[in-house]
Amino acid sequence: MFNRTGISHLISISGLHITMVAALFSGLIFALWRRSFFTTARLPLMLPAQKAAALAGMLAATVYVLLAGSGVPAQRTLLMLTVVALALWWGRITSVSHVLCLALGLVVLFDPWAVLGPGFWLSFAAVAVILYVSVGRAAANGDAGKLRWRAALQSATLTQYAVTLGLVPLTVLLFGQASLVSPLANAVAIPLFSFLVTPLALLGSVLPAPLSFWCLGFAHFLVAELAQVLNWLSGFSLAVWTVPIPDAWMFALALIGTIWMLAPRGWPARYLGLFAWLPLVLNAPAHPRAGEMWVTAFDVGQGMALLIETEKHRFLYDTGPTYSPESDGGNRVILPYLRARGINTLDGIMITHSDTDHAGGALSIMREIRVGRVSSSLPLEHPIVRAAPLHERCIAGQSWHWEGVDFALLHPTAASYDSEKWKPNARSCTLKVTLNGLAILLPGDIEAVQEAELVAGKGAELAADVLLAPHHGSGTSSTLPFLQAVQPQLALFQVGYRNRYRHPKQEVFERYGELGIGRLRSDEAGAISLRFGSAIEVIEYRREHARYWYGR
Structure with missing residues (x-):
């Protein structure tokens, strides 16, 4: 306020x-x-x-x-x-x-x-x-x-x-x-x-x-x-x-215009300073062009959060962790990024499961910006479900299409909600997003049992160019048959620096390398941006915005 x-x-x-x-x-x-x-x-x-x-x-x-x-x-x-x-x-x-x-x-x-x-x-x-x-x-x-x-x-x-x-x-x-x-x-x-x-x-x-x-x-x-x-x-x-963060030249021009407008009386045509503000005022949010898709894997620490953008829609996959009673991945990382981009609406949010490293920032985000719908595997009495303007359960077989981009849910099945033997990880919403034959697979925190079910039931549908490492690269996931079924060129590990779980596990990380899969870690690369078009362009924030203390 x-x-x-x-x-x-x-x-x-x-x-x-x-x-x-x-x-x-x-x-x-x-x-x-x-x-x-x-x-x-x-x-x-x-x-x-x-x-x-x-x-x-x-x-x-x-x-x-x-x-x-x-x-x-x-x-x-x-x-x-x-x-x-x-x-x-x-x-x-x-x-x-x-x-x-x-x-x-x-x-x-x-x-x-x-x-x-x-x-x-x-x-x-x-x-x-x-x-x-x-x-x-x-x-x-x-x-x-x-x-x-x-x-x-x-x-x-x-x-x-x-x-x-x-x-x-x-x-x-x-x-x-x-x-x-x-x-x-x-x-x-x-x-x-x-x-x-x-x-x-x-x-x-x-x-x-x-x-x-x-x-x-x-x-x-x-x-x-x-x-x-x-x-x-x-x-x-x-x-x-609210506007996107301006470029340096827009800010410099607006600053000159401001100095001109606040000049002493008698200064010629002070009103002309307003015209120097036009680039700042008319600065529109950047978005993918037709036939493009942007995916941003946020650096939220030990948690998961990715923003998927098409030409006219924006979709958030998980919302990062809870840091303290007052701060979380939503209000500390995701919302500042959205404001900097001039984004004030999300067409959808998918909360893969109830663990706080995935659902921690959801309420903060929904309080601040308009959200079209929420998809999740959460219990129906969960606070996020109650706060959602429109909620639907993740069920394998659901799909939708935005500007040439196909979204398909591969897991969990409807029957899994009737069983009490599964942990929240086992019901993680697994989403495949495809554009022009290029795909990214987002499996949340599924583990070996669910990976085996997907390999047996989906087979060729799992193939993707980019894989978000299941369960942050834990020792209970990223099995060899699963990786061989997906056959990714690149794997993303969303992990916190020196996290207490020691994710990704060394043997798992090496397994990706032995299969010739490129590996990027958010604790080393910072936020990772993928631009899907005729090919996939990879942008590492800490490489593009290097600080002197990085030693490179």
């Missing part, structure tokens, strides 16, 4: 909170220091009140940042406050652009990995936008005669407009989406947090009971009421604008 309404920066420990704490302590020390003449201390004669206030504000901000965990936005704010305080202490003239650049340089110096986090870019970009539209610009005619509150309101509106507009290209580049209701949500949330929630929370943390209870209780009431408003805003279908 906070992401969809664009107010996550207020919920986290942001620069706004740290600046407020620093200003509070700075103002308190300044007021007390100036009035020390009423005592025998006469402190201003030893140290000017401005310097004492600057030192107090810097120390208060330091303590608060350490308590808050020293995130990148917190580091940025602390370093900027520190530079300003030191400049005041030594009597140096301070340029805000120098302060921002020095803070940026110090953050990178102390934490080089910060540049890999979205918070680094968003934090510094937001401050840079505010400085660009405010510092050094003359006020509009008549501003001096306006009431103070009207001038403050105009300044706050300009700042919100500039930040909202200025961060759109960067937000789309990082997340593939931008909140359209963010200006309205922030117009309500920023004053509420700045003037009520944060001060009340800080007071409630130091006051004795019952004063602390009243302060914290009222702050909680305000946030709860705000959440109701935000929930209403986030519920609109157009609350978030």
